[in-house]
Amino acid sequence: MSDLNAKINAHFAGFVVRKDLVKAVKGNAIVPTYVLEYLLGQYCATDDEASIETGIDTVKDILRKHYVHRNEAGLIQSTIRERGRYKVIDRISVALNEKTDAYEATFENLSIKRVGVDSVTVKANPKLLVSGVWCIADVQYEHSEDARVSPWLIEALKPIQIASIDFEGFVEARRAFTTEEWIDVLLQSIGFDPAAFGKRSKLLQLMRLIPFVERNYNLIELGPKGTGKSHVYSEFSPHGQLISGGEVSVPKLFVNNSNGRIGLVGFWDVVAFDEFAGREKSANKALVDIMKNYMANKTFSRGITPIGAEASFAFVGNTAHNVPYMLKNSDLFEELPPQFHDSAFIDRLHAYLPGWEVDVIRAEMFTTGFGFIVDYLAEILRHLRGDDLSHRHQAFFAVGPQISTRDRDAIHKTMSGLMKLLFPAGGETEAEVEELLRLAMESRKRVKDQLKRIDSTYPPVDFHFVSKAGRKVVVTTLEEDEFPQFYYLHAASEPKLRSQIGEEGEAAPAEREEQNSKGASAAVVTKPPSSEAKEGHFVFAENRKGITFDKLFGPYLRGATKIVVTDPYIRLFYQVRNVMELVETVIRLKAPEEQVAMQLVTFPDSVNPEKQADNLNAIMTACEGTGVTFTWAFDGTGTGHARHITTDTGWKISLDRGLDIFQQYAMNDAFNLANRLQEHRAVKQFEVTYLRV
Structure with missing residues (x-):
């Protein structure tokens, strides 16, 4: 167990779970993550391996016996009839039958309707009246000779969410973590491995949580497919509701004038609109107008009296073009439906999260570490909405x-x-x-x-x-x-x-x-150096693309016959590969008849020096017959930490990260452009200084 995971378990015992356990128990159950983690939190909120294994078996057994699969609805109905009552896990919604003056529930997967539910249960769980809520319910079957009476009854119902939290204890435990550690804790809590993300990318992921913690917050995220834009809103919290952009209406979202029933904004902390983009889509003008008024004033009205609400909006959708295309030909909102591609609507958005900076989700991005049970964290965030x-x-x-x-x-x-x-x-x-x-x-x-x-x-x-x-x-x-x-x-x-x-x-x-x-933060962004070699200092922001060794070093290496690269951290495979790609840059720059001597000075790897030497020797072999002679040696002092490149033409290139400027990418995927072309890789934040010596 890593130091961070041990620390999480020490300060938040009972409220964290190993995040890879969800996959271990889910099987073919189509349930949100927070439902599974609620169950895991009951039985697996520990770092004891034996207890975790026992807990997994228990949760699997609960899901096997009580989760309702649609294709087994008939079997479960029969079980309830034969036993008289049975516990099920299902998504349940409730409506008032005005003819009988009684509340009736609908079980989504169990495929039963007109299930009797008492007023006390409905008053305690008003969200049942708005949309489906995942619950654990005891369903009873009592046949009646009266065909007008439904045989189905709810004996007991419990929404799947934590009953209470100790907020002061949460705040006090937070003090034990550094800021960097805490960011990693939150990232692991939403299921990601912090090692796969840079600082800016981590913050962009956490920005998706702001609608849960801030009242009446309007966030939009547009970007490529497959970046997990809707995941947080569908899986993360029982207080958020994800709806398709084409399925929303004024009565569903705000208020139904025919019966006065309040819509989603009156009951949910976050209403997220999935697949919001699409220029071919159309929206009702009345809906757009009432949304604009609500986003600006936190109120809506379809009658005489304005109604206040505090639900935040999150709009997520896919873009059809890359950023330079949109900037050249239209704007970054080009994919919005025409009714929403409106300055009054757009001006009411508090933030535009750049979805094109978020990587397509890959298997290695998911964490096997510990994070908060999402329902616990959701309750914490809900508590913070009042601050x-x-x-x-x-x-x-x-x-x-x-x-x-x-x-x-x-x-x-x-x-x-x-x-x-x-x-x-x-x-x-x-x-x-x-x-x-x-x-x-x-x-x-x-x-x-x-x-x-x-x-x-x-x-x-x-x-x-x-x-x-x-x-x-x-x-x-x-x-x-x-x-x-x-x-x-x-x-x-x-x-x-x-x-x-x-x-x-x-x-x-x-x-x-x-x-x-004058001392501004290193996050300041400047344009890359020009094709002409000049002295200067440049700072590159995290997630920027289009940066290559050819552009960074080409003007300064051209014409050199001796190049010395000093970098103490050329140990792991990807670090040696960076050196190989610098060699490729030198080969592209030099004339065929020119001879260039290139030397690497580094430190030995304390874990696997043999593999390090094999990889570096492989570069030497690859350079034979190219006109570039590559050699390498270990720093004899063993104390240096500087990273720079020097040439016999009088240039010194100082690099705060050495050649390690690129974020993780799929190295083993031959059909991944980031693997093939440096300009398609996102960079880490780094600085470079060019000096005449």
Whole structure:
């Protein structure tokens, strides 16, 4: 067990579960994760292997006996009849039969309707009246000669969720974890392995939780297929409801005028719209109008009296094109249905989560470590909805005065959500707040910049914040720095924006580089170096793509006959592969008749030095006959930590991460573009400095 997993079990005993156990017990049961983890939490909330094995068997037995499969509905109905009563796990909804003045339940998988349920049960669980709720229920069968009377009755019903939580105990236990550890705990709790993600990618995953912790929060995420956009909203919490974008109506979402029944927003913490994108889709104008009013004012009305609610909205959908295509030809909201591709609707979104930065989910991304039982964490997040931490960052920073009230409110709400997730007990540092504030402002700036494309009446806004010491930090989006030639394309007539574009269509980095030299955070993003070798310092944001060794090193290695790479961490296979790819860059750059001597200076691997030597020798063999002579040696001092490349043409390239600039990708997949082409890989955050020596 890792140190983090041991720490989780020590401070949250009984409230955590090993996340890979869900797959072990699920079988062919089509139930949400929180249902399975509720059961696992009853029997497997321990780190004792023997108890876990026994608990798994118990949960499997419960599912085998009591979970209702649709194709076995008839068998279970017969069992209930023969025994008189039987316990089932099913999704149950309730409706009032006005003719009989009685509540009647419908069991989704068991395929029975008109099941009698008493008023006390319904009052205790009002969500049963809105949509299905997963429950454990004792169903009774009593045949009657009166055909009008249903033989089915609910004797007892219990929604699958934790009854109570100790919030103060949760907050106190949080203090035992560093910020980095806590982020990893949350990531493991939603099922992912923290080692497969960079810092920014982890925060993007956690942003999906903000609607659960922040009232009336409106989040949109558009991106490629297969990135898990809807997973959190369908599997993570019993307080969220995922609906298809095409299945929503005014009565279902807000209020039914015919009977006065309140819709989803009155009962659920989060209403998520799956498959929201699609230009061929259409939406009812009345629905769009009432949604816009609710998103802006937290109220809705279809009669005389306005009704307040606190449900957050999450809109998720797929994009048909990549980011540069959208920026060049339309905007980042191009896939929305026409009725929602409207400036008034878009302006009410607090944050745009860039789904194109989220990796397609692969098997190795899932964790085998411990995380919170999702239902426990869902109750914690629900408790935090009542807090307001939207101004806590102001102890360190002030948002730029030019930013409008609506933009400011959006930034504050995103910050409040992030602070609740990461710092419910306080204790945040200035550097930590700055990182979160950048992300919150960037998420709103992405909305505002696209609004300027859609509606020219929106003015340009200088998104920045200022520290107490007077340091101004300009915020840009990642795609703004990666594709400046397209980002400003549709607004180039505006003097402010035109001044940001250089002769070749790239954003002028002078202002941001100047701030970096004054001590701004390393998250500052600048454009990559030009094709001409010049001195300079560059900072690259996490998740950026399009970065290759050819672009980074090509101008500085061209013409060199001797190249020395110093990097103490060339030990694992992927690190040696990075060296091989640098060799490939040198081979592409040099003329066929030129001879280049390339040497690597590194440290021995303490775990498997033989394998390290074999891999490095394999590079030497591969270089034979190419005009590049590759050699390697261990640093004799054993104390150096510098990472740099030097050439006999007078250049020194200092690298804070060495050659290890790329995030994990599928190395064994020959048909994965990230495996084949460096420009399709997302990078880690890193810095590079070019010096004349």
